[in-house]
Amino acid sequence: xxxxxxxxxxxxxxxxxxxxxxxxxxxxxxxxxxxxxxxxxxxxxxxxxxxxxxxxxxxxxxxxxxxxxxxxxxxxxxxxxxxxxxxxxxxxxxxxxxxxxxxxxxxxxxxxxxxxxxxxxxxxxxxxxxxxxxxxxxxxxxxxxxxxxxxxxxxxxxxxxxxxxxxxxxxxxxxxxxxxxxxxxxxxxxxxxxxxxxxxxxxxxxxxxxxxxxxxxxxxxxxxxxxxxxxxxxxxxxxxxxxxxxxxxxxxxxxxxxxxxxxxxxxxxxxxxxxxxxxxxxxxxxxxxxxxxxxxxxxxxxxxxxxxxxxxxxxxxxxxxxxxxxxxxxxxxxxxxxxxxxxxxxxxxxxxxxxxxxxxxxxxxxxxxxxxxxxxxxxxxxxxxxxxxxxxxxxxxxxxxxxxxxxxxxxxxxxxxxxxxxxxxxxxxxxxxxxxxxxxxxxxxxxxxxxxxxxxxx
Numbered sequence: 001x002x003x004x005x006x007x008x009x010x011x012x013x014x015x016x017x018x019x020x021x022x023x024x025x026x027x028x029x030x031x032x033x034x035x036x037x038x039x040x041x042x043x044x045x046x047x048x049x050x051x052x053x054x055x056x057x058x059x060x061x062x063x064x065x066x067x068x069x070x071x072x073x074x075x076x077x078x079x080x081x082x083x084x085x086x087x088x089x090x091x092x093x094x095x096x097x098x099x100x101x102x103x104x105x106x107x108x109x110x111x112x113x114x115x116x117x118x119x120x121x122x123x124x125x126x127x128x129x130x131x132x133x134x135x136x137x138x139x140x141x142x143x144x145x146x147x148x149x150x151x152x153x154x155x156x157x158x159x160x161x162x163x164x165x166x167x168x169x170x171x172x173x174x175x176x177x178x179x180x181x182x183x184x185x186x187x188x189x190x191x192x193x194x195x196x197x198x199x200x201x202x203x204x205x206x207x208x209x210x211x212x213x214x215x216x217x218x219x220x221x222x223x224x225x226x227x228x229x230x231x232x233x234x235x236x237x238x239x240x241x242x243x244x245x246x247x248x249x250x251x252x253x254x255x256x257x258x259x260x261x262x263x264x265x266x267x268x269x270x271x272x273x274x275x276x277x278x279x280x281x282x283x284x285x286x287x288x289x290x291x292x293x294x295x296x297x298x299x300x301x302x303x304x305x306x307x308x309x310x311x312x313x314x315x316x317x318x319x320x321x322x323x324x325x326x327x328x329x330x331x332x333x334x335x336x337x338x339x340x341x342x343x344x345x346x347x348x349x350x351x352x353x354x355x356x357x358x359x360x361x362x363x364x365x366x367x368x369x370x371x372x373x374x375x376x377x378x379x380x381x382x383x384x385x386x387x388x389x390x391x392x393x394x395x396x397x398x399x400x401x402x403x404x405x406x407x408x409x410x411x412x413x414x415x416x417x418x419x420x421x422x423x424x425x426x427x428x429x430x431x432x433x434x435x436x437x438x439x440x441x442x443x444x445x446x447x448x449x450x451x452x453x454x455x456x457x458x
Contacts, residue, residue, distance in 0.1 A: 001193060002064065002193065003050075006056050006059060006060055006063065007051065007054060009196040009355050055351055056351060056352075056353070058351075059350050062388060062392065066392065067192060069395050069407065070200070072407070073406075073408060073410070074187050074189055074190060075187070076408055076418070077181070077183065077408070078186055078188075078207075078418075078455075079184055079185050079224070079227055079418075080186055080223050081222070081454070084223045084225075084454075085173065088219070088220065088222065089174060092168060092173055093169065095165050096165055096169060099161055099162040100113055102158050103159060106155040106158070107122050113159070114166075116137075116139075116141055117137070117138055119159075120140075120141050121139075123139070123155075127153060127155070129152050129153055130148075130149065130152065132144075132145040132148050133145055146159055146160050146163075147160070165216060168217060172217075172220045173220060176223065179205050188204065188206070189202065189204050190202055196373075197352075197376070197377050197380045198352050198384040198385060199380065199384045200384070202410075219456065221454065221456040221458075222454050222455070222456040223454075223455075225453060225454045226454070229421055230418050230419060230421060231419055231421055231451045232418060232455055232458060233416070233417045233418075233428060233431075233451040234414055234415070234416050234417075234455075235414065235415045235431055235447050235449050236413055236414040236415075236447065236448045237383070237386070237387065237413040237435065237446070237447060238448050239446075240386065240413050241296055241379050241380060241413075242264055242292055242293070242296075243258060243441055243446075244349075244378075244383060244441065245329065245332075245379055246258060246443045247442035248378065248379070249328045249329045249331070249332035249333075250328055250332075251326045251327070251332075253271070253325060253326055254326050254329060259444075262277070263285075264292060265285050265288045266280045266285050268289075268291070268292055268322070268325070269284040269285050271325045272288065272318065272321045272322050272325050273321075287304075287308055290307050290308055291304060291318065291322055294307070295322070295329070295375070296375060297375065297376050298371055298375045298376070300319075301318075302315070333375055336375060336378065337374050337375065340356050340359050340370070340374035341374075344356065344360070346373070346374050346377040348382040349385055349439070350382075352381055354373070354381065356374055356377070357370070358370030359373070386439045386445070387410070387438075389438045390415070390438040393434045394435070397430065397431075404420035404422075405418065405419040405423065405427055406418050415435075417431075419451070428449050432447045
């Protein structure tokens with residue numbers, strides 16, 4: 001399966017391989033489990049030569065090692081404080097109830113807040129607010145509409161908060177009770193083959209999806225704790241995607257900012273706006289951060305304007321000045337798109353291949369989506385490659401030294417461990433070194449470490 005996923009990034013075992021192989025051997029009748037083993041064996045025989053041809057053998061062995069590490073992580077799980085989980089449930093339920101009461105007071109009726117139809121009638125017929133968007137079934141009350149109306153009536157901020165609190169409660173708090181096993185731990189399941197960039201994904205539950213943009217989202221992490229005399233430790237690659245972008249583009253101005261230890265977003269804002277580094281405002285830094293990360297995903301002036309709530313012409317000028325400041329980044333991105341148009345695929349630093357047929361589509365929207373994939377894949381995919389190298393090296397370090405520490409979670413650019421407090425200082429120093437040296441880029445990798453008794457404190 002791993003071999004097939006590496007050879008064909010669009011591989012789907014359920015819709016492709018089983019059916020194709022069954023056609024070839026339709027007369028073979030075997031028991032289900034034996035049949036599965038037979039086909040997987042045959043599948044590997046078919047793919048082994050292809051792995052060599054595409055120079056994917058090293059990457060295949062890396063993925064095999066990662067599979068073994070993930071199995072240990074899944075078995076270990078992460079400890080949950082059930083009392084804290086219950087407290088979170090009670091707190092968020094109370095907030096939902098209080099917000100619902102306030103909303104109904106403004107509505108002056110017993111409205112079902114979760115009914116799009118009733119809410120649309122209230123906002124646009126009874127309260128006569130501006131109609132922003134309509135759907136086939138009536139008025140739209142999605143988050144974009146509510147954000148547009150946020151200053152028009154005091155009921156709108158309450159609705160936005162209610163939806164946010166309700167979503168956290170229904171997505172990240174209430175379902176967690178179902179995943180706690182007899183050891184009081186949650187054992188998330190990792191998938192190596194789901195994303196086409198090589199990133200790992202998590203399910204049952206998805207612990208990579210717990211957001212940290214607001215305090216309401218972050219507070220959910222309080223339920224995840226370490227056992228007595230141990231701490232949870234987080235190691236996070238700092239701005240790894242931007243460091244990879246600097247290394248791929250070899251833009252001297254971008255590289256210099258990292259080498260001299262500047263905050264890359266403040267430095268970008270300074271250069272693009274033509275102002276001193278120390279004079280950069282919070283809003284200017286925010287805009288620079290949006291474009292620094294946004295260009296990796298092919299952000300347009302429309303996307304930047306919408307993201308920051310600014311005029312589209314200003315966003316257009318900002319992006320233009322950005323590329324004038326970092327001409328090598330512009331050249332790299334243009335070349336990346338052209339290469340994918342010519343070859344049909346993109347590659348990461350470890351030669352992971354992603355086929356992007358969308359880039360040559362006759363449909364404009366599909367073609368633009370393909371261009372965004374072409375820009376993002378080598379950056380995000382290479383970050384995933386580097387983290388996997390680090391995971392393998394860390395696992396070797398822990399096992400060879402028989403350390404009282406376990407790798408528990410991988411959350412994109414972050415690794416979380418449960419570590420005996422007696423060894424925490426030496427452990428932290430050594431893990432930082434291992435992650436720093438995982439791969440040699442033109443810009444040095446940087447790792448942030450933090451620890452505490454629960455995930456929230458990290």
